[in-house]
Amino acid sequence: xxxxxxxxxxxxxxxxxxxxxxxxxxxxxxxxxxxxxxxxxxxxxxxxxxxxxxxxxxxxxxxxxxxxxxxxxxxxxxxxxxxxxxxxxxxxxxxxxxxxxxxxxxxxxxxxxxxxxxxxxxxxxxxxxxxxxxxxxxxxxxxxxxxxxxxxxxxxxxxxxxxxxxxxxxxxxxxxxxxxxxxxxxxxxxxxxxxxxxxxxxxxxxxxxxxxxxxxxxxxxxxxxxxxxxxxxxxxxx
Amino acid sequence: xxxxxxxxxxxxxxxxxxxxxxxxxxxxxxxxxxxxxxxxxxxxxxxxxxxxxxxxxxxxxxxxxxxxxxxxxxxxxxxxxxxxxxxxxxxxxxxxxxxxxxxxxxxxxxxxxxxxxxxxxxxxxxxxxxxxxxxxxxxxxxxxxxxxxxxxxxxxxxxxxxxxxxxxxxxxxxxxxxxxxxxxxxxxxxxxxxxxxxxxxxxxxxxxxxxxxxxxxxxxxxxxxxxxxxxxxxxxxx
DNA sequence: TGTACATCAGTGAACGCGCGTTCACTGATGTAC
DNA sequence: TGTACATCAGTGAACGCGCGTTCACTGATGTAC
Numbered sequence: 191x192x193x194x195x196x197x198x199x200x201x202x203x204x205x206x207x208x209x210x211x212x213x214x215x216x217x218x219x220x221x222x223x224x225x226x227x228x229x230x231x232x233x234x235x236x237x238x239x240x241x242x243x244x245x246x247x248x249x250x251x252x253x254x255x256x257x258x259x260x261x262x263x264x265x266x267x268x269x270x271x272x273x274x275x276x277x278x279x280x281x282x283x284x285x286x287x288x289x290x291x292x293x294x295x296x297x298x299x300x301x302x303x304x305x306x307x308x309x310x311x312x313x314x315x316x317x318x319x320x321x322x323x324x325x326x327x328x329x330x331x332x333x334x335x336x337x338x339x340x341x342x343x344x345x346x347x348x349x350x351x352x353x354x355x356x357x358x359x360x361x362x363x364x365x366x367x368x369x370x371x372x373x374x375x376x377x378x379x380x381x382x383x384x385x386x387x388x389x390x391x392x393x394x395x396x397x398x399x400x401x402x403x404x405x406x407x408x409x410x411x412x413x414x415x416x417x418x419x420x421x422x423x424x425x426x427x428x
Numbered sequence: 429x430x431x432x433x434x435x436x437x438x439x440x441x442x443x444x445x446x447x448x449x450x451x452x453x454x455x456x457x458x459x460x461x462x463x464x465x466x467x468x469x470x471x472x473x474x475x476x477x478x479x480x481x482x483x484x485x486x487x488x489x490x491x492x493x494x495x496x497x498x499x500x501x502x503x504x505x506x507x508x509x510x511x512x513x514x515x516x517x518x519x520x521x522x523x524x525x526x527x528x529x530x531x532x533x534x535x536x537x538x539x540x541x542x543x544x545x546x547x548x549x550x551x552x553x554x555x556x557x558x559x560x561x562x563x564x565x566x567x568x569x570x571x572x573x574x575x576x577x578x579x580x581x582x583x584x585x586x587x588x589x590x591x592x593x594x595x596x597x598x599x600x601x602x603x604x605x606x607x608x609x610x611x612x613x614x615x616x617x618x619x620x621x622x623x624x625x626x627x628x629x630x631x632x633x634x635x636x637x638x639x640x641x642x643x644x645x646x647x648x649x650x651x652x653x654x655x656x657x658x659x660x661x662x663x664x665x666x
Numbered sequence: 667t668g669t670a671c672a673t674c675a676g677t678g679a680a681c682g683c684g685c686g687t688t689c690a691c692t693g694a695t696g697t698a699c
Numbered sequence: 700t701g702t703a704c705a706t707c708a709g710t711g712a713a714c715g716c717g718c719g720t721t722c723a724c725t726g727a728t729g730t731a732c
Contacts, residue, residue, distance in 0.1 A: 229686065241711080250686065309461070309542035351654070357654050360650065386658065389631040390628040394631065402545075407623060413595055416624075420624065436729065438675085468718065477676070477677055482720075488719065488720095677723105680721085683717105684716105688712105693707105694706105695706080697704085697705075698705100699702090
């Protein structure tokens, strides 16, 4: 039998090379950053001629898009897995686990981090296809928040948003977009705090990875741990 | 009299061209980003030959360094000026003014922002000379905090750092480094919160400028305003 | 004030490099009968 | 099972581009006497 699972040798070879090209590209990204990444260098490493890559990726930007999607998905899975591994009833622990998992991945793959959370790659415009994977990370946090809420939970008045403000409207719209049948809605005020926490988390990672802490809070483990705990309080998990 | 203030025509011309080169570079940075910036293009715009630039900047990296220093200084002055313009006794207002001024500059000059707070420019290592200007921004916030404190102000116990932790040690060291004769020390716990607020601020700006808010909290004015107010509370100004 | 020499700015050509992408082609793999 | 044709992968050369940096040079500006 020369075919397994209905795939011809050609199809298998194509799938494998498509993957290998991406993996070699990822390797070069890790070493040289997004703009040290060149199709020619990838082809060279694979023992191919540069024009051959065009059978697999129509352009450099498409290869970059594939890497970006993978990078988001890797961060997303890291967060999701960490949440799943934490005690189901312990929302602050789940929150913290996600934060630490994201940091671990960022530190281990700084160029991938920079690719998705750093300055935009010049001349590259992210296509729609990156939006879904990018959203996995905030969604993971949203799920932690939702699971921690009882349907009727009251909100302290101090946490209310200024009524009628554009912020309240944006948050309400987002809350509606995130609504799932059977699950409690997330109050806009909580959502806003979640977004702030989300920016806080990545702000800290960016400063750590991009060198703003040099000479003060480096290594940043302790600061990070403290901030994550504060954030859990801020979003109302504690 | 052919010389004024002891400068020869040559010296004046040199100073002027040095400035003009930097300004043209800044213009190109604003349009094309840090790696759309090329010595040759700058020279072309100035009607010079590319090799002539080497009389003014010994290499591309030196020109980049000059731009980085200017960018930090511009953000620093914006913050300092905004603080000075706010009511002297109103610490939360001073805090908010600095945050909004920084954001305004970042939004107006996104590529300069990316240059200093985005992913590091590949192949470029920031020299010591950038550290001072970079520090102006956090220092401006520190001054707001310091001015708001009375020498013996007690700290709520809930804000204490875990004693003996690496974080407490780092913060104490920083507090000591920031000490000024005649001014009250900033308690380490406050300093840690200030650092967290600092990362929060720039995390939010990075997300706004680098496109993570697209489709949710964009425009981010309302979110930003709300977050800044929360931060003032977080660092104990309210 | 005038001359002789030193300093400096700017030129133009060149070196050596790497890049993304296109295109006509060869030879291998797959498909239909 | 065997043959004829279609599809596809990979080649190698080429296009056209731009870059940072060096170097020997000319001509203008500055300085010392």
